[in-house]
């Protein structure tokens with residue numbers, strides 16, 4: 001089974017890594033799909049930087065040889081077929097997020113009836129975590145060490161300088 005885990009990953013957090021590790025437990029192959037730009041968000045890192053950070057952060061993860069990081073710029077429904085995927089994986093942190101994600105999932109299925117989605121409940125330790133929260137804490141010089149991989153921490157420090 002090939003699973004796609006899509007996102008902006010601006011930047012990747014420990015919450016995302018937890019979902020990828022868990023996806024590797026049931027999928028033979030996991031494609032981490034890095035969207036070029038989320039139309040509603042202004043990014044901090046370029047797509048190339050986000051991919052580089054993911055690559056570094058995931059290099060030590062068990063099963064990383066069954067994982068691939070790919071960039072995409074169009075619809076997830078189309079990228080799904082390009083990857084020959086069987087399922088999309090989404091991490092869910094709250095009921096509000098589920099409602100939002102369910103609407104996206106239904107829209108994706110409308111466009112591609114083959115597309116199935118598996119929702120994984122976020123690790124309780126990560127329910128508060130998002131890329132925006134990490135960026136805000138870092139912008140004020142707060143400690144993000146427990147929230148992101150080391151490479152992200154230093155990349156964010158470099159961005160601030």
Ligand code: COA
Pocket residue numbers: 006007008009010013014015016019035038041074075076077091092093103104105107108122123126129130131132133
């Ligand atoms: N742990 C910690 N944080 C998590 C998380 C987890 N398990 N899961 C999600 N997050 C965070 C992300 O960091 C992100 O934070 P931010 O809003 O501060 O940046 C936030 O939760 C939202 O994540 P997500 O819903 O995954 O948004 P995204 O922008 O990362 O990805 C896509 C959204 C890529 C899946 C979606 O935009 C997409 O499919 N785009 C392609 C175009 C398309 O097909 N659009 C039509 C869809 S109907």
